[in-house]
Every structure is written in C-alpha cells, then in structure tokens.
Amino acid sequence: MNLKEEVKTLDLHAQIGDLKGVDKENKIVEIFRNVAQQILSGYFLVQKNQSDSCVKVHPTCVEIYYHEEGDRDDKIKDYIVYHRNNDDGKMDKSLFPLGILHNHVSGIDMTFEKGDNPQDAIRMSALIREFRMDDSKKLEDNYCMDYLELKRNRRGDIVTKPTYLYDALYSQFSVFDGFSIQWVDGENLVELEEESEVRVNVPQFKRDERNMVVKVLSSEGDGDATANKMYRQCLRKWNFKVK
Numbered sequence: 523m524n525l526k527e528e529v530k531t532l533d534l535h536a537q538i539g540d541l542k543g544v545d546k547e548n549k550i551v552e553i554f555r556n557v558a559q560q561i562l563s564g565y566f567l568v569q570k571n572q573s574d575s576c577v578k579v580h581p582t583c584v585e586i587y588y589h590e591e592g593d594r595d596d597k598i599k600d601y602i603v604y605h606r607n608n609d610d611g612k613m614d615k616s617l618f619p620l621g622i623l624h625n626h627v628s629g630i631d632m633t634f635e636k637g638d639n640p641q642d643a644i645r646m647s648a649l650i651r652e653f654r655m656d657d658s659k660k661l662e663d664n665y666c667m668d669y670l671e672l673k674r675n676r677r678g679d680i681v682t683k684p685t686y687l688y689d690a691l692y693s694q695f696s697v698f699d700g701f702s703i704q705w706v707d708g709e710n711l712v713e714l715e716e717e718s719e720v721r722v723n724v725p726q727f728k729r730d731e732r733n734m735v736v737k738v739l740s741s742e743g744d745g746d747a748t749a750n751k752m753y754r755q756c757l758r759k760w761n762f763k764v765k
Contacts, residue, residue: 525557525560525561525564525705526620526621528557529646530620530636532634534588535596537549537553550588551758554588554762555718557586557634557648558714559712559714559762560707561584561632561648562580562581562582562583562712562764563708563711564580564707565581565705565706565708566578566581566706567703568691568694568701568702569701569704570695570699570701571699572699573661574661575659575660575661575662575663575695576659576660577655577657577659578657578659578706579653579654580655581653582653582764583650583652583653583682583764584648584649584650584651585651585721585724585761586646586647587603587631587647587648587721587760588600588603588645588646588760589601589603589645589646590643591606591607591640591641591644592642602724602725602727602756603645603647604626605624605631605633605645605647606645607640607641607643609734609735614640614641616640617636617639617640617643618635620635620636621633621634621705629649629650629684629685629688631650632647632650632705635647649684651682651684651722652680652682652684653680653687653690654680654681655670655690657694660694663695667693670686670689670690691703712764712765713765714762714764716765718759718762718763719759719763720755720756720757720759721758721761722761723749724748724756725738725752725753725755726738726753726755726756727756737753738753738754739753739754740752740754742754745757
C-alpha cells in the first residue's frame, strides 16, 4: 500500500477498538509507526520544468500530529496542532485537500485531513523534522546553499533544522523556468529506530478555570519539561526516525 492509500483508509478508532489507557496509547504508536514508515521510505521529487534536472529530498525523521474536532468524550485531542478550529468557536478552519504541504513557523507538514466539514474534521499531519538531500542529478541552477551544507556536514548528511526544508523544496530552481514538487513512494520500506520518542518541545495542555485550553507550565506538578524548559512535556511518543 502506498502512502496516499495508507492515510486515506486509516480509521484510528476502528483499530483502537475498546482499548484504554496504556494499551490504547501503545496501539496508536503502532498505527502511527506504520504511517511514518511509509513517509520515511519515500521522498519529495523537486524537478525543473522541461528538464531532467532534479533533487530528491528524503525525510529521515517525522512527528505525527492528530487532532479530532468536536466535543465527544472519545475524541482524541492534540491541541498543539496549528491547523484546527479556534477553541472559542469563532473561526473554523476548512479542510486541507489530502497531501497539501502546510508551511508554518515550525517547518512543513504533509497533511492528511479528512471529514465532511470543519466541525467533525480529523486534523492529521506529519512534520518533517529531519531530512537529507540527494542533489546528484541537479544539472542546472546550481549554487551553494551554505546554511544547508553546514547542517549536512555536522550530522552525516542529515539536516536537523526543520525550517530548512523550505529551502530544500522551494529554492532549488528558478520560478521563471518553473518547477514541480511531487511525492514518490519508496520501493522498499526502511527500518526505523526500535523506540519512538516524544515530539520536540510539545507541551501538555489542560483547561483552565475559564474552560480555555492552555499549556501546562513546567512549574506545575512533576514530570519532564519541554526542551525550552517552559512547559510540561507531552508524553506521546509520536516521533519516528530512520535507523
């Protein structure tokens, strides 16, 4: 099954069934691991129009985000998701078509949203947290991306700053000639790290006395803090990496 079919047919609740607590969380990790493996086995093909010149951008680490709109008790909430309805009900976000690239302050998400309307939408996406570039077939518009090269050299060809994906996808070729970006599924599934990790700087959330959704401060209770030390770290292990 290719990535498109994998996410189109994904029914999280059907696979979770009646599981609760830790068993439920472990099952979700297993399901998301399969999606992540499909992503990490493929690549973005960035190709200049009417040319054989191209660059392949391979994700090597992704974080899954999954938020269900609506108020039912069984809804899975992931309030860190950028593209979701406002908590005060004043602005609902229309659904992205399957496979839209969502650019935001943290990087670029591949989006896999579904639903009949914004009120019952499933907001699923994958942040490309790390990647590598194969520019061996880039025959035109060559120039030195100093910042990317520095990152690649530090981590064995892996770029670990997710916002640099903007440049890797959008700054390879001139807009005067035009270029395309297309997802290509891998022929073989890659092997992932045995254990997934928590998502970087993703906090826990709660509802305050006004019933507003707020981040849990690091000073509140026990547990690990986020990398920036400001909040309680969300414990969902939805970060997956190539071995």
